Amino acid sequence: MTQPSAAPLSILFVDDDELSRVHFERAIDGTWPVHLARNADEALSILARHHAEIAVLVTDFRMPTDDGASLLGEAARRYPHIVGILVTAYADKDMLLQTVNSGNVFRVLEKPLRVSAIRGVVREALSRHGEREAHQQRLLAMNETLAFLAHELNTPLATIALFAGNVQNNAADLSAPSSQSDIAQAATLMLNNAQYCMALISSFWDTLNKSAATSALAPDAGRDTSAAKLVAAVLDSWPFSGPQRDWVSVDLQSDFVVRSMPNCVVLVLSSLLANALRALAKTDEPVLRIEIAGGAAPQIRVHDNGTGIPPEIQARLLRDPVTTHAQDGGHGMGMIFCNRVMRSLRGSLKIESTWGQGTTVSMCFGEHEVRVANPAVSAVPAVDAAQPEPLQSSTNVRRESPNPVTTTK
Structure with missing residues (x-):
């Protein structure tokens, strides 16, 4: 590449x-x-x-x-x-x-x-510099990911606390039918939001473990990290099995700098790569193409020619915890997590899929990302993402399908 x-x-x-x-x-x-x-x-x-x-x-x-x-x-x-x-x-x-x-x-x-002393000490110093950068990158990764997780859990936990307070206030008047109805509704909302929090933590931990080898992926701490570098780092450290690496190609159309939360971007890339590889497991001639396109609206696109996603499931992937891999411990929060990360970058996640033909998932970055080729352009600082809305209904349940689809754990 x-x-x-x-x-x-x-x-x-x-x-x-x-x-x-x-x-x-x-x-x-x-x-x-x-x-x-x-x-x-x-x-x-x-x-x-x-x-x-x-x-x-x-x-x-x-x-x-x-x-x-x-x-x-x-x-x-x-x-x-x-x-x-x-x-x-x-x-x-x-x-x-x-x-x-x-x-x-x-x-x-x-x-x-002495010449020999100068060269020897400089080599030792460069080695120490590498150790410092790796340590700093681990701290940065931990800070980014924990900050995102804390931000994402804040609203559902606040919702649980609010409705728990309402239940406590109404507990003295359980004889009234309206109170019973209110308490039942509050209990449902608390359960939904608690399940969301637990699933998010589980999804985050699962993705982090899969990317353990890439815990310091954003290369060159303190230096500009490009989308091409992040993709290369994920591919270089991914535990491919059998011929999987041969399925993957990278189309670098134009590069751009990822200035905000590069380690969280790596987690999204890792999740999308895992999904695509799973979708290609039973494909005769598997193809997985990663496209990098800078410009006014930078994107990283992950395309596979797997089985695709049924329309009724595709419509719910970014809002409901749907999964066809419950038997493997899947909880369907992966795509929701990925979308939240992209939203926090003032971007989005876009899914395009045709059943039986394949899927393309696009990581759309905000306009604050700039092209590598034009370093004179200033980047607009990222702003805090909008708080996630609490889950308001009990319809967010796993949906099973007899057909394999490209969903996430």
Whole structure:
């Protein structure tokens, strides 16, 4: 799959001595891109422009206007993903201890710098940078997904609390037929909303477990994540069985940046991929095509030539917990969950299916997503999704069908 590549990770070297800067750049010898600065002010200016790609900051300790330890401290405060290395020609034990104990320094290099020492320490620092990025991405994924889940559960739980209060208030007058009717209706609404909460948590946990290998999928934490990268990450880590990987192709028409909740987008992609693979299980010549189309209305489309979805079930997939996989533990909340995620991105989920021919599910993103090819366009910040409406009837039940259809667990 062809996809745009992010700028390679680079190194920033800071020293007021020109010969030191020349020596360091020659020592790196093009292995990694290098930015050079003469003092702390120049270094901070470079960091402001290129911090997303700078992985390692190497700075001399003694400089005319500021010392390297202060620069490393400021860089650590603003850009915690950057790994700091201090260079010094002074055997000041107290200074070194204080600097290292601050936690802002990964290694201390002693002048004169040796080429082998420079390359070895930079490799170690880049490895540490990767560990920091992975840790930061796990925290980001946890924050995104927990925030979405808490937001999604808020309204049904509030509805349960409201009707529980009404039941409590009316309990003293159970003899009145109207009170009995009100209490019965309240009990039904509480049951529906409680089942919704439990099913949502179950669906979320199931999807998360299926995507366990992709828990840090959004590549390059702190850097722009494109739709093509997310799709590639899902496919690279998906536990395909047998010939399944050969069924899948990617049509990259034009890429775009996914700025909001990339880890939740990964969960949606994983769910749609699982659905499509299941729909193709009994197809003679299975085809699963993932299309990526940027532009004014960016989309990721998952198309399969499986059995399709009956119209009466398709009409309910995004609002009712319908499933034909109850025997496998399915609860029908998967598509509802996926649609909620897309709504929170100011987008939507669109399902087009012809019974007996196949299904296309489109992840439609909001206009705040911008094309990779045009980074000058500013993205509009995502807004909170509208609160989900409480379930108001008792018709949201599983529906069984003798025919296999493309639904979700």
